[in-house]
Amino acid sequence: MEHLDNSTLWxxxxxxxxxxxKIRISDHLSNCEDCKRExxxxxxxxxxxxxAEEEIPSPGFSNAVVRKLExxxxxxxxxxxxxxxxxxxxxxxxxLAFLSAIIFALGLDIKVSYAEESLKGPFLLMLSASVILxxxxxxxxxxxxxxxxxxxxxxx
Amino acid sequence: xxxxxxxxFKPVIYSISMTQDQILIKEILNSNSPAAYRALVEKYxxxxxxxxxxxxxxxxxxxxxxxxxxxxGFKMLNTLRDHTKFPNWILKIAYTKAIDRSRLKxxxxxxxxQVNEKVFEQTETPFVVASLQNRKEIxxxxxxxxxxxxxxxxxxxxxxxxxxxxxxxxxxxxxxxxKVKLFRAxxxxxxxxxxxxxxxxxxLL
Numbered sequence: 582m583e584h585l586d587n588s589t590l591w592x593x594x595x596x597x598x599x600x601x602x603k604i605r606i607s608d609h610l611s612n613c614e615d616c617k618r619e620x621x622x623x624x625x626x627x628x629x630x631x632x633a634e635e636e637i638p639s640p641g642f643s644n645a646v647v648r649k650l651e652x653x654x655x656x657x658x659x660x661x662x663x664x665x666x667x668x669x670x671x672x673x674x675x676x677l678a679f680l681s682a683i684i685f686a687l688g689l690d691i692k693v694s695y696a697e698e699s700l701k702g703p704f705l706l707m708l709s710a711s712v713i714l715x716x717x718x719x720x721x722x723x724x725x726x727x728x729x730x731x732x733x734x735x736x737x
Numbered sequence: 738x739x740x741x742x743x744x745x746f747k748p749v750i751y752s753i754s755m756t757q758d759q760i761l762i763k764e765i766l767n768s769n770s771p772a773a774y775r776a777l778v779e780k781y782x783x784x785x786x787x788x789x790x791x792x793x794x795x796x797x798x799x800x801x802x803x804x805x806x807x808x809x810g811f812k813m814l815n816t817l818r819d820h821t822k823f824p825n826w827i828l829k830i831a832y833t834k835a836i837d838r839s840r841l842k843x844x845x846x847x848x849x850x851q852v853n854e855k856v857f858e859q860t861e862t863p864f865v866v867a868s869l870q871n872r873k874e875i876x877x878x879x880x881x882x883x884x885x886x887x888x889x890x891x892x893x894x895x896x897x898x899x900x901x902x903x904x905x906x907x908x909x910x911x912x913x914x915x916k917v918k919l920f921r922a923x924x925x926x927x928x929x930x931x932x933x934x935x936x937x938x939x940x941l942l
Contacts, residue, residue, distance in 0.1 A: 591920065591923055621865060628872075629875075629876050630876060630891070632873055634896070635783040635786075636791075636799075638782050638803060639800060642778070646778050646804050646811075647775050649804060650771035
């Protein structure tokens with residue numbers, strides 16, 4: 582008599598066989614001691630696996646997670662503050678350097694009132710504003726890239 | 738005069754159809770508080786820890802990785818679109834992190850052998866007549882000898898009753914790949930039992 586193969590027996594032991602197969606396998610098992618013994622073993626394995634229990638972590642597990650998160654929140658707060666401060670520092674330094682360069686270009690011996698008039702000119706004002714805004718935008722993008730949160734792409 | 742019924746309006750109104758997970762996640766996202774996250778951690782800590790320990794085979798390391806999994810889960814919670822899928826999502830993070838960690842370390846075979854021998858020394862009874870509790874212990878020890886993927890699939894399927902489709906989602910495997918790994922893992926366990934109890938089973942049969 583030809584014995585049932587391993588895959589067929591596993592399907593029967595895990596209740597994954599079709600109705601026709603179930604009848605055929607059941608008939609075979611009632612006539613074949615070897616297959617019946619093998620089936621009994623597989624059924625015992627399946628039963629023990631089904632009864633398996635989950636592992637339990639230490640009692641303070643959830644507390645440890647919350648503590649870790651709180652500690653990281655404090656740390657992140659510090660980083661966020663320094664990042665913000667860094668942006669304004671760069672922007673302030675640039676604005677200062679820009680103004681110094683204009684004053685230096687106009688010459689220190691020129692009357693202050695003349696320099697003031699030049700600065701009030703619409704072209705120079707617009708140029709200054711757009712340069713400052715662009716610098717702020719670039720600094721902002723760089724800071725986001727360096728300090729920003731990374732995306733966690735998931736299919737859920 | 739009829740008693741005046743005092744109506745209390747809650748600021749956040751939840752839909753009746755919302756699951757407990759959805760309510761918890763909504764509260765966590767609104768408050769951004771780690772303390773609010775505790776309930777979710779307590780609900781799923783066993784699932785996450787079991788996956789980690791079965792892959793890493795070390796309790797301390799599994800606890801450390803499981804904690805990191807929940808920390809990452811909290812930070813990335815706003816990226817989760819379907820809140821009802823939180824259990825599968827967090828298990829996916831657990832599976833990925835544990836597999837990454839297991840790749841970093843090499844598991845000494847002698848260590849595993851020693852652990853298992855200890856279990857078998859205690860159990861001289863052949864597997865087929867052993868009590869259910871004994872069989873569970875033996876299988877738990879044998880699962881440690883499986884490859885990490887097989888151990889993870891067996892854990893998700895039997896320990897956590899996840900259907901094959903969900904296991905495929907969690908592990909990023911195809912359905913047929915999960916089925917093959919499950920079949921291989923069962924067969925490997927059967928072979929290991931045969932080897933370990935060869936003499937006893939032969940005597941019995």
